[in-house]
Amino acid sequence: MRKKFVAGNWKMHGSFQKNAALLDSLKAQSENLACEVAVCVPYPYLAQVQALVEGSRIALGAQNLSEHASGAFTGEVSAAMLGEFACRYVLVGHSERRTIYGESDAVVAEKFAAALASGLVPVLCVGEKLDEREGGLTDQVVSRQMAAVLERVGVAAFAKAVVAYEPVWAIGTGMTASPAQAQDVHMAIRAQVAALDAGVASGLQILYGGSVKPQNAKELFSQADIDGGLIGGAALVADDFLAICQAAV
Ligand code: PGA
Numbered sequence: 001m002r003k004k005f006v007a008g009n010w011k012m013h014g015s016f017q018k019n020a021a022l023l024d025s026l027k028a029q030s031e032n033l034a035c036e037v038a039v040c041v042p043y044p045y046l047a048q049v050q051a052l053v054e055g056s057r058i059a060l061g062a063q064n065l066s067e068h069a070s071g072a073f074t075g076e077v078s079a080a081m082l083g084e085f086a087c088r089y090v091l092v093g094h095s096e097r098r099t100i101y102g103e104s105d106a107v108v109a110e111k112f113a114a115a116l117a118s119g120l121v122p123v124l125c126v127g128e129k130l131d132e133r134e135g136g137l138t139d140q141v142v143s144r145q146m147a148a149v150l151e152r153v154g155v156a157a158f159a160k161a162v163v164a165y166e167p168v169w170a171i172g173t174g175m176t177a178s179p180a181q182a183q184d185v186h187m188a189i190r191a192q193v194a195a196l197d198a199g200v201a202s203g204l205q206i207l208y209g210g211s212v213k214p215q216n217a218k219e220l221f222s223q224a225d226i227d228g229g230l231i232g233g234a235a236l237v238a239d240d241f242l243a244i245c246q247a248a249v
Pocket of ligand 1: 009170172212230231234
């Protein structure tokens with residue numbers, strides 16, 4: 001039985017003061033949650049949040065990493081650097097990285113490999129754009145994004161990774177995929193992995209992301225192949241994030 005997992009993606013939000021207040025509330029109520037919990041924070045707050053979550057059930061994550069180990073890559077951050085802050089997770093290939101910063105499937109696959117090589121758990125984000133969904137291309141796009149990484153690292157690597165299905169049209173828009181729409185894609189992702197290794201597929205946590213709120217979390221998370229959520233906007237509001245975590249049982 002897969003454990004449910006809820007990860008917050010703070011995106012480019014926060015301040016020392018806001019982070020401390022948010023983590024105080026989360027820590028106070030996270031002890032009796034049934035699911036795994038993580039917060040993926042902006043780089044400058046890694047040290048602060050590392051200290052704040054120490055000894056709690058909340059794991060630390062980052063939102064991006066370089067595909068390179070070190071070198072002349074001004075402005076970039078390596079997996080090993082993230083490891084020094086006791087990061088457990090790192091988002092890889094979030095749609096904002098793919099669309100705004102032009103990360104190709106190949107670059108995403110390299111980043112995934114770099115995360116694994118440093119012992120971080122990559123959270124691979126996949127998902128189609130609105131025109132792709134409307135054009136009936138959802139399965140094709142998601143399976144292409146998955147295949148690029150599977151071919152680069154091999155299926156066994158997914159025993160130490162998480163996948164997040166995030167339809168781009170649902171991110172930050174208030175438009176959520178229906179539980180049935182999301183379940184269809186999650187099932188297809190699991191089947192793609194199962195075709196290579198059934199054991200890895202059955203243990204793989206596949207999160208749903210895209211306008212998850214306390215009101216819709218329970219129904220989404222009760223689908224057979226939805227193992228939790230990657231939460232953007234609602235992760236910045238302690239009560240909302242906690243309510244979403246409570247829906248993950
Ligand atoms: P949202 O973002 O919950 O605000 O839609 C999700 C994400 O981008 O990970």
